[in-house]
Ligand SMILES: C[N+](C)(C)CCCC[C@H](N)C(=O)O
C-alpha cells in the first residue's frame with residue numbers, strides 16, 4: 001500500500017505503507033520545516049521564528065510524492081512549501097507513537113547496560129590495551145563501549161607518567177575542570193581539605209554529590225605507592241538499586257523520592273551545595289522503573305531535614321517514623337552496596353588506568369600507609385555520551401531524526 005495524506009482543520013494525517021497512521025498538528029509541522037530557509041542545514045538549528053506562525057495556520061494542500069517518499073505541504077498563509085521525508089515523519093510520530101515505540105524509552109540510547117555482581121565478574125574484567133586506545137579510534141570505541149556496558153573499564157600497560165595519562169584520558173573527551181583542578185595529581189597531603197587527600201578509609205561513594213550535576217565519569221591512575229592498603233573497591237549501584245527495589249520496594253521508593261543534600265566545605269573559599277536537592281537514587285521521570293543516577297557519599301551527606309513535601313505538620317509520630325524509615329533505608333542500601341556478592345576489590349597498580357561511570361558505579365579506598373600518588377580526571381556525562389553516540393553511529397543517521 002502506498003502512503004497517503006489528508007488534512008482537516010487541526011491535523012495532517014499520514015497513513016504509511018505499513019498502514020500505520022499518525023496525526024500531526026499543523027503548527028508542529030510548520031515549526032519543524034527543515035527547508036534551508038527554516039533550518040540551518042549545517043548547524044542543525046532552527047532559523048524559523050516559531051512565534052510568527054499564525055496559531056490557526058492550515059495547509060492549502062498536502063500530497064505524498066511517491067518518487068521521493070516525501071510529504072509536501074503548502075501553507076495557506078504564505079504559500080511556503082514544507083517537505084518532510086516519510087521516514088522522518090514516522091520516527092517523530094507522536095499521535096499515536098509508532099508501533100513498538102510506545103514506551104518512548106529508546107530515546108536515550110547510549111549502550112546496553114550489563115548489570116554485574118561478583119559472580120558475573122569472576123572470569124571477566126572489562127579492559128583494553130593502552131596501545132590500541134592511544135593509536136586507533138577503534139581502540140577508543142572499544143574502551144567507551146566497555147565502560148558504557150559495565151560502568152567501568154581498565155586500560156592496561158599505560159606509561160607511568162602523568163602527562164601520558166592525561167593524553168590517554170583526553171582520547172575520549174574533554175576533562176571537566178572543578179576546584180580540584182582539571183587533571184589532578186594528588187597525594188595524602190590534605191592540600192584540598194578532603195578525605196581523598198588523606199590516608200584514611202573512604203567507604204563506597206560517588207563523587208560530587210554536592211554539585212548540581214555530578215561528574216559523569218572519573219578515572220584513576222595510581223602512579224606510585226610504597227606502603228600497604230589503599231585497596232579500591234567497586235560496586236554496581238544500578239544493580240544494587242534494582243535489587244533494593246525487589247527486596248524492599250518501600251525503601252526504594254523513599255530513596256528515589258526524598259531529596260537529600262550533600263556538601264563540600266573543607267576549603268577556605270569553597271562552599272558547595274546543589275541548587276536543587278535531589279534523591280539518592282534518581283529515576284527517569286518518564287519511566288520510574290529506570291534508574292539513571294546514584295548520588296551517595298555518606299561522608300559528604302548534610303544534616304537530614306524532612307523535606308516540605310514529606311513533613312507532617314499535624315503528626316509528630318509520622319515525622320518520627322519518617323526519620324526512622326530514612327535511616328533504615330540508607331542502611332539497607334549501604335548493606336547491599338557492600339554485600340559480599342556485590343562489591344569487587346582491586347589493588348590498583350602503576351600502569352593501569354581505571355575509568356568508571358560515576359553516576360552508576362560506586363568506589364572506595366581502604367586506609368593506607370606510605371607514600372601514595374594518584375592522578376586522574378573527570379568527564380561530564382554529556383561529553384562522554386556524545387562521544388559514545390558519534391563513535392557508534394553514522395552522523396547522518398544521528399541527525400536524520402532531529
Ligand atoms: C577525585 N578527587 C581526588 C579530585 C577528589 C575526590 C573528592 C572526594 C569527595 N569527598 C567527593 O565526593 O567529591
Ligand SMILES: O=C(O)CCC(=O)C(=O)O
Nearest residue numbers: 196202207363364365374
Ligand atoms: O585514593 C583513592 O584510591 C580514591 C580516592 C577517592 O575515592 C576519590 O578521590 O574519590
